[in-house]
Amino acid sequence: MPTYGRLPVTFTKGEGAWLWDQNNTRYLDALSGIAVCNLGHAHPAIHAAICKQSQTLLHTSNLYGIEPQEQLATKLCQLSDMDNAFFCNSGAEANEAAIKIARLYGHEKGIESPAILVMKQSFHGRTMGTLSATGNPKVQDGFTPLLGGFIHVDFNDIDAIKDALKQHNNIAAIFLEPIQGEGGVHIPAASYLNEVRAVCDQNDLLMMVDEVQTGIARTGAWFAFQHNNITPDVCTLAKALGNGVPIGACLAKGKASTLLTAGKHGSTFGGNFLASSAALAVVKTIEDENICQQALEKGLLIKNKLATALKNNQHLIEIRNKGMMIGIELDTPCINLVQLALEAGLLINVTNNSTIRLLPPLIIDNKQIDLLVATLVTLINQNIQ
Ligand SMILES: Cc1ncc(COP(=O)(O)O)c(C=O)c1O
Structure with missing residues (x-):
C-alpha cells in the first residue's frame, strides 16, 4: 500500500x-531507524544473541513458560523500579496495554466510563486506541469515529491538568510522553513531571508515561522519568528495546501491575524467545558499555x-x-x-x-x-x- x-x-x-x-x-x-538502533547496526552482541537463540527455539507462545522473557521482565522491573511487565511487539501495542490498564483501574474505582487525560501534540501510535489518544488532528484525519474516553490538554501546563480535573469527575489516569518526540522534541519544564506525579497522587490517578521513544538510554538515563527522580505507575517501551528486533513492553507498579489478569489481554508473539533474547542482549550491552x-x-x-x-x-x-x-x-x-x-x-x-x-x-x-x-x-x- x-x-x-x-x-x-x-x-x-x-x-x-x-x-x-x-x-x-x-x-x-x-536517526537510528527512528530511535530504534541505539546500539547501532550489526552490533556483535545482538547478532550473537539472535544467532544463539535461533539454534534452539524462536517461539512457543505465551501458553508456556519463556525463560528469557522472565529474565527480561525481572531486569526491566529492576531498572525501572516497576513490579510487572507485559510484552508485545510495538509501541502502539504497549500503549494499548496501558490504556486497558487505565480503564480497568477506573472501573475498579467505580467510574462508569473512565477517561484518560492525554496531551495535545502527543504521539502514541496508529492503532485506533492510540490514534485516539494522540493529540494531532493531522494523524487522526479521516479516521472518525475515534475512540472516546480521551481528554486532551496542553503539554507542559500543570494548570491545564488541574482545570480538566475540576471539569471531569471520570478521569482515571494521565498518559504522556516525558519528552514529546514526534510533536517536535518538546522538553517540559524541569519540575513538570514531578508536578504531574503529585497531581496523580493527590487524585488517585495512574501516572502513565510513554517511553517508546525516550526509553532505553536515549535521553541519558534508562528511562526519561528518572531525570525527575519519580516513578510512574505505568511505563511503555518499544523501539530501542530490541535494537531492531520488534518488541514492546508495558511495565507497571503497584495496583496497576495486577489488573491485566489471565484472559484480559494477550499477544501471540509478545516476548517470544527471539525478541526477549535480543532485548536481554540490548540491556546487558547498555549496562556493560555504560551507554x-x-x-x-x-x-x-x-x-x-x-x-x-x-x-x-x-x-x-x-x-x-x-x-x-x-x-x-x-x-x-x-x-x-x-x-x-x-x-x-x-x-x-x-x-x-x-x-x-x-x-x-x-x-x-x-x-x-x-x-x-x-x-x-x-x-x-x-x-x-
Ligand atoms: C512516543 C511514541 N509512542 C508510540 C509510538 C508508536 O510506536 P510503534 O510505531 O512501534 O507502534 C511512537 C512511534 O514513533 C512514539 O514515538
Whole structure:
C-alpha cells in the first residue's frame, strides 16, 4: 500500500553508525531507524544473541513458560523500579496495554466510563486506541469515529491538568510522553513531571508515561522519568528495546501491575524467545558499555558544537536536547533538508515542519559527531535563507 513517503534509497548493510546503499555509497545515520538502533547496526552482541537463540527455539507462545522473557521482565522491573511487565511487539501495542490498564483501574474505582487525560501534540501510535489518544488532528484525519474516553490538554501546563480535573469527575489516569518526540522534541519544564506525579497522587490517578521513544538510554538515563527522580505507575517501551528486533513492553507498579489478569489481554508473539533474547542482549550491552553516560555526554557535545557553529544563523530559534534526543528548531519550514542531507550522505529527520530531529546511535564516535555537525551546519547555512 502507498503508506509511506519513502526516500529514494535502499540500504543493504550497516555497521555501527554507518549504512551502505545498493551502490555501496556510505551514509552516516543520525536517526537510528527512528530511535530504534541505539546500539547501532550489526552490533556483535545482538547478532550473537539472535544467532544463539535461533539454534534452539524462536517461539512457543505465551501458553508456556519463556525463560528469557522472565529474565527480561525481572531486569526491566529492576531498572525501572516497576513490579510487572507485559510484552508485545510495538509501541502502539504497549500503549494499548496501558490504556486497558487505565480503564480497568477506573472501573475498579467505580467510574462508569473512565477517561484518560492525554496531551495535545502527543504521539502514541496508529492503532485506533492510540490514534485516539494522540493529540494531532493531522494523524487522526479521516479516521472518525475515534475512540472516546480521551481528554486532551496542553503539554507542559500543570494548570491545564488541574482545570480538566475540576471539569471531569471520570478521569482515571494521565498518559504522556516525558519528552514529546514526534510533536517536535518538546522538553517540559524541569519540575513538570514531578508536578504531574503529585497531581496523580493527590487524585488517585495512574501516572502513565510513554517511553517508546525516550526509553532505553536515549535521553541519558534508562528511562526519561528518572531525570525527575519519580516513578510512574505505568511505563511503555518499544523501539530501542530490541535494537531492531520488534518488541514492546508495558511495565507497571503497584495496583496497576495486577489488573491485566489471565484472559484480559494477550499477544501471540509478545516476548517470544527471539525478541526477549535480543532485548536481554540490548540491556546487558547498555549496562556493560555504560551507554547511558555516553548518551548524556555525546548529546551535550553535539548540542554545544551545533550551538557554536550556528550562533550567527538568524533562522535558529533553539537547540533542545536531553541526551541524544536532539531538536533544532528553525523559524521556517525545513523539510527539504531531509533529502538534501541524504544526498550529502547523512540521515536526519524533520518533525513539526521546522524542527530538525537528530536521534543518532548512542555508540556514535567523536569523528562521526564532527562529520554530523559539519554536514548539517553546511546544509542549514546553504539552504535555509
Ligand atoms: C512516543 C511514541 N509512542 C508510540 C509510538 C508508536 O510506536 P510503534 O510505531 O512501534 O507502534 C511512537 C512511534 O514513533 C512514539 O514515538
